[in-house]
Each structure stands twice: as C-alpha cells, then as structure tokens.
Amino acid sequence: MSGIHDFTLASARDALKSRKISAVELTNAHIDAIERLDGQLNSFITRTPDQAREGAKVADEALAKGEGGRLCGIPLGIKDLFCTNGVRTTAASKILGNFVPPYESTVTANLLKDGAVFLGKLNLDEFAMGSANLNSAFGPAVNPWKRKDSDAKLVPGGSSGGSAAAVAAGLVLGATGTDTGGSIRQPAAFTGIAGIKPTYGRCSRFGTIAFASSLDQAGPMARNLQDCAILLESMAGFDPRDSTSVDTPVPNYEASLKRGVKGLRVGIPKEYHVEGMPAEIEALWQQGMNWLRDAGAEIVEVSLPHTKYGLPTYYIAALAEASSNLARYDGLRFGERVSAPSLDGLYEASRAAGFGEEVKRRILIGTHVLSSGYYDAYYLRAQKVRTLIQQDFLKAFENVDVLLTPTAPSGAFAQDEKPTDPVQMYLNDVFTVPASMAGVPALSVPAGLDARGVPLGLQLIGKFFDEETLIAAGHAIEQAAAFHHRPTIHAGVSA
C-alpha cells in the first residue's frame, strides 16, 4: 500500500500540481514523522514546524491559482551550515551560541523563491568537519539503517549526516548538503540515498558557513537522482555576492536523466584499487562497470597518478583555510564569551570552551601548516600537488566522459567502531577527496547492500560543469541497481 511517505520529491511535486494532495497535508505528514522518529535519529538540530506550516499554506494558495515555483510546497531539510533568516544557525558548534542570522544564504533563498518549505535545520559534524557525524555539539545523528544481525547504532556518515539520515528515513523529501572532501557523497552512500557535489562555483557560497573556502560546495541530497536534479536546478546559479561563483547558465538537469549512456566513455581509475579495500566493495564496483556496459557505455581504464597524494594534500589545504575561516569565532561577537583578564585570555578561554575536539585539532594543524618556516613545505607544496591532481583529471577527461569509483571504502560503521586514530577516520574520504581538490562535479548513488545489509554507493566524477552527463550516467546505474531497500527506521510502511 502506498502512502504519503512513499512520495519522491518528483512525484510529490506532480501530486501537488494536480492537487491530489495539499502542501499542508504533505508538510504535516513530515512534521508528524519528525516528531515520531527523530528522537531516535537526532537528525534535526532545530525544527521549524510553524514556519513550515505557514509556508505550506502559502504554497497551497499559489498552487490553487495554478502558480508556484518548481518546488512549491515541497518540504525540505536544511543542513545547519546554511544561514537562514530568523532561524538559529549553529554549524553544530557551541561557539555560535544562539546565533540567529539576519540574512538568508543564497542557496536557501533560491529554494524558498521556488516555493520550498523548510522543516528545520539538520545535524552535521561541527563546522562540517567529520565523516561520521560524531563531532556535533548537539549529539550524533544516527543512521536509520541497521545491520541485519545487530541493533548497534550506525553512523550516517558526515559531515552532512543529519541531511542523509533525514532523507533516508523519509523525514524530508530532500535536503541541502555541503561537500568539502566528500561530505555529501559519503553520507549519501552510508544511508542509501543519492547526493550530488556540483562543480566548484556552481552553487553560491554566500551565507553558507565556511569550512574550506576553495573546496566548499553546496549540493542536493535526496532519495534518487531525479529529485537531486530538481533540487540542484533550484540551488545553482551565478551570485555576484560570491566572487568564486561562476556565471554560466543552469541547464535543465532533470531532462538529462533521459539522455542514456549509449557510447559514453566511462573511465576506471586504476589507482582507486587501494590496498585493503573490502572484496564486496571491489565486487560492487565491478557490478557498476557491468551495468554501465550493458546500458551501452564503454569502460576504459584510466590513470590518475597523483591519487595517493589526495588525502594528505587535502588535509593541508582544507585545514589551512579552516584555521583562518574559523578565526572570527573568538567569543567577542557570537556564542558564549568566557571572561578572562586579557584579550588573548578571553580568546583562548572562549575558543577552548566553544570548539569541539576535532575542530580544535584541525585549527591547530591548519595553523601549523601556514606557520613561518613550514609554509613552503606544507601549504605551498600542497597547492602544487593540488594542481597536479587537477591535471590528472583534465588529462583523464580528454579520453573519457565520466569516471566510476566506489564512494567510500566501506559501508556505515557502528558509532562504537569509530577509529581511535583520527587519520584512520580521514581514510573514509580517500575516494571523494580528489574530485573536491580538482573542483570537478561528482555524485553518489546507492548501488547495493553489503553482507550485513547496509547500503553501499558508487561514485561518478564528471567534467567541469558537466553535471548533466554525470546525472545521465548515475541514472543508468540507478535503473540497473533498482535499489528499493528501505532502512529500519522509516516514516513509511516498511518494504
């Protein structure tokens, strides 16, 4: 029996347009689901049911007149890294306190302009720093999936863990994420949903709290690529308030789903066969190649020789920027100020109390790599290697249209299996980081379950501003994989 929670974003949109359902009904059903299930998932930091109902009412009025934007009446969740006018924005950190922005990020403003309804602000790793959503000042978000044989709480991935959990559990029809080194793709893979990290510059960064400015990119997370395509079309676009946003037209991404992959050249980067990768990941990857070949694509081995430098380079470049970007949180203007007899003392005490462990670790590393005497060896060299990584991709794309890789080296792990060595944790990003470093677009689609019944994702990486080919190829995998599994915790009737 199909119910209100079986809607995808696309089918809900169509049902709203044809007035089969009202926006208020749709929104109320999601608010109910959040109230019912989010106690287990902790995917929301701030819920905004009143604002959502108000928005739904306005949407219904527009829909009744045959008006309304492409997202009119669609209930979404917003990663709590996007500043939202009049709604507390935390970055999952204590240091911002009860900061209520008097402005709206460009991405969320675009969604609102298209009629979307916001259900609230979603959990994440503090300042988007993490791969398991365990680094949130508001407690970890929990993966709605369980292993077949265990009730252990699994991580939803990170940093957009709350977004991934909420989408997977059917608490929202779609969500915004941000991706700096894999923060959309890895949690999407961990929770069996789709997510797109667009080309750097595709979505404006204005009003999104910065982690690493040269890498941060907003993107959609939803249950399938059609939904992601609809969201991306709304989120993307040139913004004169972001000097790094690119002035190029936003295509009809939804239309690209129908393109097919006949004759498409799909590259398999040989360096991604990393040591110690579980056999089931290798097998899934091979399965992906087969699916694409069967759909008419050509599989070609390519080389990205600087892949192995991706992670260390990323953790230098990103953290250098982060150390500077987070300097503004000093206890003077936001959050709790810890008094001290001197200004430096106030900074130290406020930042010590306000930032979590992982954020502090990253600020320290970032500060170190920019320090006099270390700058050349770390930061400058990392910038050079970054250029080489980018050239790897450009060269590969002379020969192929997209690249296919696993999204993550494993499925979701349990909270208590968190590696004690932070570097081990960073390995989660090994497949996602290179595309971020190059600035090229990439996505993750659910492709199957591991032996313990936890979802796994495949990653596709595309050419600059060629999200359309990426979506077409991703959709071919979606169709072949026919991933219809549902997590244990889900708003709708279990499949």
Place this chain on the structure above:
Amino acid sequence: MSYRITGNTGEWEIVVGLEVHAQVVSEAKLFSGASAEYGGEPNTHVSLVDAGFPGMLPVLNQECVAQAVRTGLGLEAEINLFSRFDRKNYFYADLPTGYQISQFAHPIIGKGKVLVDLADGSTREIGVTRLHLEQDAGKSIHDQDPTRSFIDLNRAGVALMEIVSEPDIRSPEEAGAYLRKLRQILRYIGTCDGNMEEGSMRADVNVSVRKPGETDYRTRCEIKNVNSIRFVMMAIEVEAQRQIEIWEAGGTVDQETRLFDHVRSETRSLRSKEDAHDYRYFPDPDLLPLVIEQSWVDELKAALPELPEAKRARLEAEYGVSRYESSVLCVEQAIADFYETVARGADARLAANWMLGDFFAALNRTGRSIEDSPVSAEGLRELLGLISNSTINGKIAKEVLEDMVETGDSASVIVERKGLRQVTDTGAIESAIRDILAANNDKVEEYKSGKDKLFGFFVGQTMKAMKGKGNPALVNETLKKLLSE
C-alpha cells in the same frame, strides 16, 4: 650638503624608508558596499561583511582598483596586470574576521618614483618599491570605561593603499618633502585626500643609521603609525639619535617595532622581533586573482589629470613665473586652477605676485581655503586689471583687496565708492608737491646738499597728502623735476 648627525665617534648618516597608508577615496569599502565616508556615529558604516558574520564573502570594489592604478600611474610605476589578495592572520578585537585582506606576494603596483624638492633648490628621486591594496581595521577605544573597551567598525574594511618607499631617504627634510610630494600627487589624482589629522594618511617609518661610506644597512627599527609630517621628521631625528647612542656605547640595535611619543619626544619599544606576529599569509580563497587589462590601464592613464611636475613646468613656460612661484602655485590643484583663471586676461607675473603675497595673506587672515575663497579668481583678475590700466596704484589695490574680502564687493565698485582712482593730473600732483616742499624747506636744503635718501621722504609726504592716490611714476617724475629747480 648631506645631512649628518655628529656623535662622539664622528659623523653618522641616517637611512629611512617610509610605508605610507593612504585611504583610498571611494564611495564604498574595499570588499563591501558599506560607506567609506569618514566619521559618522560609531558602527553606522558597517555591513555584515565588515563585521565578519558567518558565511559573508568579500566582493572586490573595482573603483578602489582603479584608484590604485591611477596612483601607480601618478608614481610612474609598473602596473601589474596580475595581482592577488592574501589573508594576513592575527587576532584583535577590531578585526572581526581574524584576518586582514591585503596584497602580500603580488601587489597591484610595482616599482615607481617620487621627485622631491629640497630647500636648497635641489631635487632628489626617491624610489617607490610597491603599492598594494588592503583593508583598514576598525578602531578600539580604550579610554571611555575603566574595565571595558569599545569597538567602532566604521573604518573596518575601508580601502587603503600601502605605498612603500625604498630606503632612499637620508634626512628628516627629505622624509618631509617625500610625504608632501606624495600627498600632493595623491590629491591631484583624487585617490586620497591626504588628511593626516583624520588619519586618511599615516606613515610607518623605518630608521637605521650608519657611518658615511658604509654600503650595508645596519639594523632598522620601525616606528608605527606616525600621523603628521612634522612628527615623522621629529621621530626620525630622535630615533636616529637613540640608535647612534647605542652603537657608540658599544651596543647593538635590536630590530623592533616602536612608537613615537611626541610629547616626550622619544620612541618607545612596542614589540621586539621575537614577539613579532606570524601572520600566516596565504592567498584568500574567497577571491579570485585580480587580473586587469592593459587597455583599461591605458584608458585610466588618458583620463589622468595633469600632474604636479608637468603643471609646474607648463606654468613656468606659459606664464613666465619663477620655479619657486610655480612650485607654490602647484601645491594644490585648486590653487593652480585659480591662478590660471586670474592669469588668463591679466598680467601673469603680476598675478603670481599677488597670489603669493596679498591674496594668500588674505586667505590666512580669514582662515579660508582656496575652495571657499572670499575673493573669486575673476574678482582678483578685475582688481589686477585696474592696476594694469593705471586706474589705481598697487598701494591702493591692497586697500581695495581688503575691502573686497570684507564686503564681497567688486574692485571697480569699491574704487568708485571710495573715490580711489589715482590722480594722473600733473597740475594737481605739482601743486601738492610744491606745498610739501614749501613746508619742508630745511629738508629740501639737506637734499640739495647731497642727502639723496630724503627723496623717499618727499614721495611719502606727497602720497600721504594725496591720500595714496597719486600715480607713483608721475609723483616721482614731478618731484625730481621740482627738486632740481
């Protein structure tokens, strides 16, 4: 003569380089739309970008870039078509983002020069190392409350040009001349108002000393934020003296940042090299490299106003004024414009004389600037015309000018109202002189027996009797004639 300071061990030479922070004349700040206007109630010219709110991004103000390029052209400097903005990281309460956006590795302007005029009439060329754009910080106010500091972010993010000179300056006088010339150029181009009292121009002064003939530089100290030309000159002198005393006592000068206290006429250590900040410069990832087109630079160059050096040369050639006169007339563009308005259609040399003399004196007396001069250029030209066509003499003209300043009436109106037309009637002059000579028989005798100096006395008496209106040439001529009778 080279400037030297004499110590116990002999003569010392000073070596000075200046880093001038000049506030760019622009409507908005360097990276935000907030007003860059001076003053205003605290924290009223502040955007969310300036206040460092989460997710706010800088967007470069192209007008500030144009101003930097114009200034570079005025300094005959290399214009770098590629430049880049870096972050200079440090924590301070009036720096909301925790970093200042500046151009560290790739400034927009490279090597240039400034020609300075010295009192002895000589000219020196001071090299400019670079000019870069950067943001100003806010203002911390520590003296309004015993336990709290206040922050005013009105200045935070305002565009500054940091203009760095080569260590080419060898005397306090040269430092002063450099700053005056630089300010003059900036004002001509309209890129900085040069107002040091309001802080729109301030200087960091790098000072070291060495023995004449030494080719290497000794350790320098940087004196921060000196806010008047006079203080810069004083600071150089006292700092050089301090360093000489250290060297002569067998010590070594430590590289450090110092402050100048003009009340006590000394410099004090602010922080040593060891305490120097590690600014962790790196390219600002929120901004793309700044790439400009040569054609745009050419357009800006074509639209540049006439610069001081060129204007001065032209005034000398066109109006026959002296080098000294032209340099004074060119101090400000408005003065030169005023002069040219007067000089066109009047005796240009006479115009220069009057501008430098009675006219400036009148401005000083009334405390007015050239822009709101109580006498217009046209008014002054009319007055000078009355001298040239012998309607009044120079002495009367001074009186008329004073009346013009006071009443705002035109020169001809005043001359008519007061009946100041000079007397050219030889009969009237002769009769006045005869009366004077008759009343001063004794003096006439003395004169005739060789006391020539008395001639002036007779002129004075005659003019006095004629209430200053006698035509001086006719008075002289007639006096000579009658005295030789």
